[in-house]
Amino acid sequence: MKNLSRLLLAFVLVLGYNYADAQDKNNPWQITIGVNAVDAHPNGDGAPFGESIFDKFADVDNWNILPSLSTISVSKYLGDGFSFGAAGSLNKIDTWGEGNSVDDLSYYGIDGTIKYNFKQGTTLDPYLGVGGGYTWVDEIGAGTLNGTLGLNIWFNENIGFTLQTAYKHAFEDYLDTHFQHTAGLSIKFGGTDTDGDGIYDKDDACPDVAGLEAFNGCPDSDGDGIEDSKDDCPNEAGLAELNGCPDSDGDGIADNKDKCPTVAGLKALDGCPDADGDGITDGDDKCPNTAGPAANKGCPWPDTDGDGVLDKDDKCPDVKGTVANNGCPEVTEEVQKTLNEYAKTINFDTGKSSIKDESAEVLADIIKILNEYPNSKFTVEGHTDSVGSEKLNQSLSEARAAAVKDYLTSNGVDQFRLSSKGYGESNPVASNKTRAGRAQNRRVEINLAK
Known part of the structure; x- marks a missing residue:
């Protein structure tokens, strides 16, 4: 239980790393979960980088492997190929050095690493790293200076497999220099969300304006289900068939094109009504309930003298006449x-x-x-x-x-x-x-x- 608590503590410290440094827009975070192997053979000559440091590098007989989840790391892309990562690990040591058996010593490590990736965005993604940390063996700890060589193998944009070897040089005599190898499943995630709408810029069609997931991050200001870029009236809730514009009077003509938006009317008259059907809107019709020509402002032409000739054609509108004489009386x-x-x-x-x-x-x-x-x-x-x-x-x-x-x-x-x-x-x-x-x-x- 004590070992698990220390691993969880390391994990919490890793996740607590400052998010504000995010710069990359495409999956800047990487988490790796896997196993680690500790190889203390480099302590054989008592000096770092001695002649025997790599002579049995691949001798797994010297490796201490805990056959379960034993390492977790999180790294954050900083830009220009560089990233910063932190890792926590635990192990059980039964071999410390060449043929040197020990009685199940506990091993814990917390390490921070600055890495440089050589080929980003490719399937094979090698990297080098340098950093430091603190390692406890049998609950006695010391600081270490670490050099790292690793390779990410990406199966797709987000999931891959990571192999890494770290050389850990101890600063105290009671902790020997050693290798720590790790292998694990890696997941890339996260990104920049400039507009704060919960959709990363790489997936956001409108990265500078807060929007909705349903519209790939683009806004719908009036909430009518039509994104603003396709909405002719983005600030007024409207109808899809009218490109997002409202129709207050229900006449099928959008308010922004309707000259009489509060009264149902005709499309031919820009949304205004024509009660008498004479082609003149009621607002301009002096006789809205009686059909008449536009020349007489929508009113029927009068026949003041009742002689059957309309006043407009009657040369004697106030005197009864004959049709043959243009409405004027004939001299008999x-x-x-x-x-x-x-x-x-x-x-x-x-x-x-x-x-x-x-x-x-x-x-x-x-x-x-x-x-x-x-x-x-x-x-x-x-x-x-x-x-x-x-x-x-x-x-x-x-x-x-x-x-x-x-x-x-x-x-x-x-x-x-x-x-x-x-x-x-x-x-x-x-x-x-x-x-x-x-x-x-x-x-x-x-x-x-x-």
Whole structure:
């Protein structure tokens, strides 16, 4: 039990070695568990490196072997081929030197070694080492200076077999110089974990950012099961089918692409709703529940005057008209007749174009009729009888037509709807030989422009 306690103590001391010196990224730690053989033949000549030191190096009759687990070591890679290791061992000595039998002396050793590996990353990995330790034989101890030669044979990246020979030169006369050979199973493990996520850098796809084992060390900041590098919305939990982005309104459009993220809508309208199906989002639709064109902000075109012609196409939106006349009322023969019944009663001063005041009432009636047909154009025509010269009559007819036109436009009729023309005595409606006939020929007519 005492021997086992000492071995465990050595093991604890080995594992307590400072981890902070880790530099290598690929399996910097190596632990070896095996057996050891102690050969005290080198004490034969009483001096280190004497002539007989290696003459029976391979004579196993001089070896003391404990047929059980008897050595354990841990080494740590430092960089550039160098590593530091510590080992603990125990044995039973029944031969100490050439043919020198002893009575089962106890043997314990704790050793530290700086090693240099010649060919790292290869199957055959030889090394040299130098170090020191403390060895007890029959519970009497002394310090030793050690030289080591060894070979690792790696079966794969992590598991191998180690053979080692250490020459241990004692500093005290009561402990003889001797060899200690070891053989054991070696395991490489560990590594650098820069981001502290528990995944070594050599296996970490994101070595500088803490992540999850499921994503090879890469993070999933929002915890939605999609690693940040493949997540279009890494800081908001979302859906896999939307590349990790949320869809608050459940319309199948990710919030970051949804112009109406809180209300279910249509993909064609960037996630916004269209209640009346007119292709205009409700937010921009002045009539969201009634289909209408975009030109009228989503509202149906009105027909204010109810004539069957929409206001957008109705040239007289406030006056009932006909489809054939673009929504404006048509001037009928009856209307035309009425206009001329009124027009022929317009009186002028004799031989002049000035309108008598008594004609104001009939002119007002004419204006009212004209304004009922706002898209119709009219011609004011002047006529005379044949009394006087033809030239004078022509001028007088033109002047009187113009006077009526000016009066009408000055009192509310659009000037662009009226024109005037004089015909003189050329178009009589009655005989100029009678007084009654000449009175009929002196007239003004207002006719629909063709």
